[in-house]
Amino acid sequence: MSVRRLESMLPFLSRDLAIDLGTAATRIHVRGKGLMLNEPSLVAVDSETGQFVAFGAEAGRQRAGVVTVRPVRNGAIVEPDAARVMLRHFVHKVHGHPYARPRMTIAVPGGITAIERRVMVEAAYEAQARQIIFMEQPLAAALGAGLxxxxxxxxxxxxxxxxxxxxxxxxxxxxxxxxxxxxxxxxxxxxxxxxxxxxxxxxxxxxxxxxxxxxxxxxxxxxxxxxxxxxxxxxxxxxxxxxxxxxxxxxxxxxxxxxxxxxxxxxxxxxxxxxxxxxxxxxxxxxxxxxxxxxxxxxxxxxxxxxxxxxxxxxxxxxxxxxxxxxxxx
Missing domain, CATH: 3.30.420.40 (ATPase, nucleotide binding domain)
Known part of the structure; x- marks a missing residue:
């Protein structure tokens, strides 16, 4: 059965996600469920193999032979490989379905460049986005503040x-x-x-x-x-x-x-x-x-x-x- 057919039969597999991919923390709001993830934007990397071994709060725990990296700086992705894997991990964590292809609404700072936007698009598609919509952070903040x-x-x-x-x-x-x-x-x-x-x-x-x-x-x-x-x-x-x-x-x-x-x-x-x-x-x-x-x-x-x-x-x-x-x- 195709993924598209599965989505039409099980709408929760494509439930919308709203993602605030921040420098310090990533927050994901799931349509119909509310704020489901609030974790540090951190990736733990094995210093010998270079493999990504943990994400978010788990990545912040001190362990021998492991270094932590921040894939997002100043509101933009600076470590694309780490960001893609981290975002995919977070999306799977809140969605929990291997065939999920959600629509993602992602906040971006006002001064983001075209190159930085493209890197974010690539990370979202790597995380199985069906559709990507960007929204400027000030507008999202205004809505969240009650305007x-x-x-x-x-x-x-x-x-x-x-x-x-x-x-x-x-x-x-x-x-x-x-x-x-x-x-x-x-x-x-x-x-x-x-x-x-x-x-x-x-x-x-x-x-x-x-x-x-x-x-x-x-x-x-x-x-x-x-x-x-x-x-x-x-x-x-x-x-x-x-x-x-x-x-x-x-x-x-x-x-x-x-x-x-x-x-x-x-x-x-x-x-x-x-x-x-x-x-x-x-x-x-x-x-x-x-x-x-x-x-x-x-x-x-x-x-x-x-x-x-x-x-x-x-x-x-x-x-x-x-x-x-x-x-x-x-």
């Missing part, structure tokens, strides 16, 4: 992801002005690592930098006296070291990225028509994405831009939820 496609009143959506930040003025279901930056949570972590090395002469890893950001980081003025002890290594001979890092040090590292987000919103506002700018002044800005959880970011945007700012519920899931809502209607 109706036909809503005539404009709003600005700021999606701060791990690899990219997308800013869009959205009206009547379309982005009328967009600014995309390859700056997000990972760039913030990298800036913290550099600042800690400069200020304390210690090398820390990504996880420690992320913990500093989450525990004592702030987009506004830091709390005086807040500190956190971290472990790392000496930059030259690799000996174990520890240091007491202040909230001021972390704020110093984060501030350039925060200012870049503020300026991107300002640029989008300045490019809007007076009518849309007036809508935004009343309705304000919707803040989504995992990076939106940085302490003080809504307050900083409100202070510097002079417009209302709302942090949506479950900001990490907003894009996947918006993709799922759109796919269900089309």
């Amino acid at each position: 109706a496609l036909g809503d005539p009143m404009a709003a600005i959506v700021v999606d701060v992801g791990s690899g990219t930040t997308d800013v869009a003025a959205v009206s009547m279901g379309r982005a009328v002005a967009v600014r995309s930056m390859r700056t997000g949570g990972e760039a913030m972590d990298a800036a913290i690592r550099l600042e800690v090395r400069r200020a304390h002469g210690i090398v820390i890893d990504d996880r420690t930098a992320e913990t500093l950001k989450e525990q004592i980081g702030s987009a506004c003025e830091p709390s005086a006296g807040r500190r956190m002890e971290v472990s790392g290594t000496h930059p030259r001979h690799g000996a174990p070291m520890s240091a007491m890092v202040s909230a001021e040090c972390v704020h110093e590292a984060l501030d350039p990225a925060v200012r870049a987000i503020v300026e991107a919103v300002r640029e989008v506002l300045e490019s809007c028509s007076p009518e849309i700018a007036a809508d935004v002044a009343r309705r304000g800005l919707l803040l989504t994405g995992g990076g939106a959880l940085l302490s003080g970011l809504p307050r900083r945007l409100r202070r510097d831009l002079g417009i209302p700012v709302a942090l949506v519920n479950r900001p990490q899931h907003t894009v996947a939820l918006g993709l799922g809502m759109w796919a269900a209607r089309n």
Whole structure:
């Protein structure tokens, strides 16, 4: 029996999938079932054979003779082979049927290139996609944040992801002005690592930098006296070291990225028509994405831009939820 015949008899074999293939995590929304997968975008590779041995959360577990790679950076696939196998694994995990050929709606950042888009198409077809539909992340975020496609009143959506930040003025279901930056949570972590090395002469890893950001980081003025002890290594001979890092040090590292987000919103506002700018002044800005959880970011945007700012519920899931809502209607 042909796959097409099987799909016509068993519609669940072609159930729609909405995929947020992010730098830090991949989330898959299954039509009729909701958000079914939320795992790190990680692949474990055997260092001797080069074979892919684990994916997602399982790939993040430390094992001898295995290295982990991130196939997605800044919202684009940078390790095509690893990305194809990872996506196929994730799709099979949520679908569970070897003959499934789902329609896939995939979020893409606003600044994606034609080559990056083609690599993503190849990865989706490798994962047995029957049809591929791309949707810009800001529009998916707007839907997931509760904006109706036909809503005539404009709003600005700021999606701060791990690899990219997308800013869009959205009206009547379309982005009328967009600014995309390859700056997000990972760039913030990298800036913290550099600042800690400069200020304390210690090398820390990504996880420690992320913990500093989450525990004592702030987009506004830091709390005086807040500190956190971290472990790392000496930059030259690799000996174990520890240091007491202040909230001021972390704020110093984060501030350039925060200012870049503020300026991107300002640029989008300045490019809007007076009518849309007036809508935004009343309705304000919707803040989504995992990076939106940085302490003080809504307050900083409100202070510097002079417009209302709302942090949506479950900001990490907003894009996947918006993709799922759109796919269900089309």
